[in-house]
Amino acid sequence: MAIDSNSRNINLLNNGEFTSRDVTSSNVGELRNELEIPTDANVNVGGTIRQNDFALADGAYVAYTSNDKVGGVWTDLLGKAIEMDIAIKKDKADRKLGFYWIGND
Secondary structure, X not given: OOOOOOOEEEEEEEOOEEEEEEEOOOEHHHHHHHHOOOOOOEEEEOOEEOOOOXXXXXXXXXXXXXXXXXXXXXXXXXXXXXXXXXXXXXXXXXXXXXXXXXXXX
8 A cells, every 4th residue: 555645556576576665656657767767668567568658556566677688587467487388380370479578687
């Protein structure tokens, strides 16, 4: 729960785990300034990349990463590592396959 009406509590991905954090930002753009998130970083709220005008709700799950990351661990929205094997058959190659990356340094 947020401390007062001018703040909200978000769950911020930090070192592979979501941790509770009080912020005063009301949207992603303000959060970039408050947390000094680089302008080239993707900010994910609730598992979707969001633009700067996206409103932050109390209890939102937030992760951000710059576009220069390599390697890493796939995690679910609770920060638990996911193991997966991927095989794409040639005759199914026209189907879209998407992944959501939550990165940490």
